[in-house]
Amino acid sequence: MAEFLRLNPQFKGIGFTSQRTRDRMIKRLVEQGIKNTQVLDALSYLPRHLFLDEALAHRAYEDTALPIGLGQTLSQPYIVARMTELLLEIEPKKVLEIGTGSGFQAAVLGCLVPEVWSVERLDPLLEKARHRIKNLALKNIKLHHADGNFGLEREAPFDAILVTAAPKEVPPSLFQQLAEGGRLIVPLGDEQQMLSVFDKQDGKMIQTDVAAVRFVPLLPGAQK
Numbered sequence: 740m741a742e743f744l745r746l747n748p749q750f751k752g753i754g755f756t757s758q759r760t761r762d763r764m765i766k767r768l769v770e771q772g773i774k775n776t777q778v779l780d781a782l783s784y785l786p787r788h789l790f791l792d793e794a795l796a797h798r799a800y801e802d803t804a805l806p807i808g809l810g811q812t813l814s815q816p817y818i819v820a821r822m823t824e825l826l827l828e829i830e831p832k833k834v835l836e837i838g839t840g841s842g843f844q845a846a847v848l849g850c851l852v853p854e855v856w857s858v859e860r861l862d863p864l865l866e867k868a869r870h871r872i873k874n875l876a877l878k879n880i881k882l883h884h885a886d887g888n889f890g891l892e893r894e895a896p897f898d899a900i901l902v903t904a905a906p907k908e909v910p911p912s913l914f915q916q917l918a919e920g921g922r923l924i925v926p927l928g929d930e931q932q933m934l935s936v937f938d939k940q941d942g943k944m945i946q947t948d949v950a951a952v953r954f955v956p957l958l959p960g961a962q963k
């Protein structure tokens with residue numbers, strides 16, 4: 740855990756953004772079955788309200804997905820926690836997130852993994868996320884404007900890849916860019932989606948379905 744998150748008064752918040760409000764969210768996550776204390780710590784210390792527009796900041800610690808503009812959403816805390824927990828099981832050193840959005844999931848990963856790359860197709864969202872991550876001084880997170888359907892070839896291989904938008908099928912580049920022993924976590928489907936984990940073993944992908952979920956679709960192409 741980055742020590743500065745504990746120390747910087749800016750991140751303590753007041754009222755609806757206070758540590759007490761965050762503690763209530765953590766209590767709920769534990770009740771929902773989140774066990775990894777590193778994940779709980781990161782979610783306890785990260786100022787989720789700073790990843791939302793001001794008008795929605797007061798809802799930041801509710802158990803719900805929230806809009807972040809341009810038709811996109813920040814996932815509910817439970818989903819962020821569960822996906823991060825699944826990712827940490829393989830103790831990755833270098834991870835790729837597809838779909839930076841607000842930057843919150845990337846920030847959670849940045850607290851727990853040495854090297855984090857995240858790509859986003861919508862430039863305005865990426866610029867806001869860049870600003871937030873810079874303010875938090877999470878220097879191990881690199882953001883990139885790109886179409887995540889093609890992963891991030893020049894930085895591959897990754898120990899883990901976390902996809903936070905739903906494709907109908909896994910883009911082949913993501914399998915290719917995963918290291919041997921690596922793990923891909925991805926919501927798959929259209930209306931009905933299944934959060935799936937793929938482990939790369941002896942060059943083969945072994946699939947495990949985790950839970951029904953609802954994400955925005957993984958779309959083609961990067962846009963200004």
Ligand code: SAH
Nearest residue numbers: 838840841843844859860887903904957958
């Ligand atoms: N992880 C984000 C939430 C993601 S919402 C957070 O913590 O806030 C899904 C994001 O995926 C959206 O911002 C959407 O623009 C992005 N996205 C959709 N298709 C994409 C693609 N092909 N490449 C990169 N990003 C994509």
